[in-house]
Amino acid sequence: MVKAVVCGAAGGIGQPLSLLLKLNPIITELALYDVVNAVGVAADLSHIPTPAQVTGYLPPDNGAEKALKGADIVVIPAGVPRKPGMTRDDLFVNAGICATLAQAIANAAPKAFILVISNPVNSTVPVFAETLKKAGVFDPKRLLGVSHLDVIRASTFVASVLGKPTEAQKYSIPVVGGHSGATILPLLSQTKPAIPEILADKEKRDALVNRIQFGGDEVVKAKDGAGSATLSMAQAGAEFANYVIDAAFGGKKGKIVQSYINLAADAGGEAIKKEIGADLDYFSVNIELGPNGIEKILPIGQLDDVEKGLLEAAVKELGPSIEKGAAFQPAPP
Numbered sequence: 355m356v357k358a359v360v361c362g363a364a365g366g367i368g369q370p371l372s373l374l375l376k377l378n379p380i381i382t383e384l385a386l387y388d389v390v391n392a393v394g395v396a397a398d399l400s401h402i403p404t405p406a407q408v409t410g411y412l413p414p415d416n417g418a419e420k421a422l423k424g425a426d427i428v429v430i431p432a433g434v435p436r437k438p439g440m441t442r443d444d445l446f447v448n449a450g451i452c453a454t455l456a457q458a459i460a461n462a463a464p465k466a467f468i469l470v471i472s473n474p475v476n477s478t479v480p481v482f483a484e485t486l487k488k489a490g491v492f493d494p495k496r497l498l499g500v501s502h503l504d505v506i507r508a509s510t511f512v513a514s515v516l517g518k519p520t521e522a523q524k525y526s527i528p529v530v531g532g533h534s535g536a537t538i539l540p541l542l543s544q545t546k547p548a549i550p551e552i553l554a555d556k557e558k559r560d561a562l563v564n565r566i567q568f569g570g571d572e573v574v575k576a577k578d579g580a581g582s583a584t585l586s587m588a589q590a591g592a593e594f595a596n597y598v599i600d601a602a603f604g605g606k607k608g609k610i611v612q613s614y615i616n617l618a619a620d621a622g623g624e625a626i627k628k629e630i631g632a633d634l635d636y637f638s639v640n641i642e643l644g645p646n647g648i649e650k651i652l653p654i655g656q657l658d659d660v661e662k663g664l665l666e667a668a669v670k671e672l673g674p675s676i677e678k679g680a681a682f683q684p685a686p687p
């Protein structure tokens with residue numbers, strides 16, 4: 355019996371994400387919350403014959419808390435997406451939405467796993483953490499920033515450079531750091547199976563790193579004002595949510611993924627600070643999932659010289675984004 359909630363469920367990401375979660379047979383309750391159209395989306399999905407019973411909620415009468423009550427996992431794609439020319443940092447307007455939703459989660463589902471998709475993830479995850487701390491319910495093991503789109507993009511783009519586009523799922527590339535431009539650090543030297551032909555070709559490698567870091571811009575440009583990645587993000591978000599659900603409720607142990615998290619989640623976080631040479635409280639790292647969410651923070655591992663340079667740039671940009679999120683003060687209700 356697993357209750358999943360999507361906040362921002364009527365949006366470009368929210369709708370396909372809710373559909374994909376409806377298809378997961380472990381989920382028995384799926385509550386959809388949005389400031390518009392959540393009831394309609396829920397009615398639509400409710401006709402699909404899978405176990406999840408779907409309900410929709412709007413803001414009146416404390417709809418957010420009604421949707422969230424008893425949630426095991428909450429996935430949050432609520433907020434404004436990018437338009438051409440905007441960086442993810444320009445989306446800091448979403449901080450207020452995130453603080454409000456964090457407060458509702460603290461009131462109605464303080465033990466839920468919280469998966470943050472709303473951008474800028476580098477700042478919105480600290481906004482969630484600070485709001486939950488003030489409410490006295492913060493558990494860093496249960497707060498996960500979703501940077502998984504960078505991971506699935508890396509597989510696709512690596513396979514494409516290799517001229518093997520149909521084999522993308524075979525390539526696994528850890529992507530650490532943050533979720534925005536230069537903070538995205540793809541560890542191509544750790545790709546499995548190894549890709550020596552790319553590592554040896556500086557031009558190819560630089561172009562590939564740039565495409566992984568700025569892949570989101572391709573979508574924003576192609577959509578030409580109609581938003582940013584929604585379908586690929588929904589797939590990444592659902593896949594990531596399903597990993598968390600499988601580890602917590604499906605007895606599947608040992609899954610290793612990357613997620614942008616608070617490094618206090620596990621003792622391994624201190625070792626990460628040494629590895630990256632910076633005292634950052636948040637970083638996207640390798641984590642092992644389990645019944646409590648983040649079971650272990652694992653080392654980033656060996657970086658080659660190119661990656662050491664990228665790490666320096668990532669750390670520099672990430673620090674101020676974290677501070678901005680952690681210092682955010684929501685307007686009084």
Ligand code: NAI
Binds near residue numbers: 388390435500
């Ligand atoms: P969208 O505008 O299509 O949908 C956002 C939804 O959030 C709308 O339905 C809106 O009504 C709802 N919403 C607004 N305020 C709300 C509130 N207070 N409570 C609940 N729902 C609220 O936007 P889209 O394309 O779905 O993107 C959503 C967010 O996800 C954006 O911040 C975007 O930048 C981010 N994103 C994150 C990615 C990642 O890799 N983590 C990738 C792509 C987008």
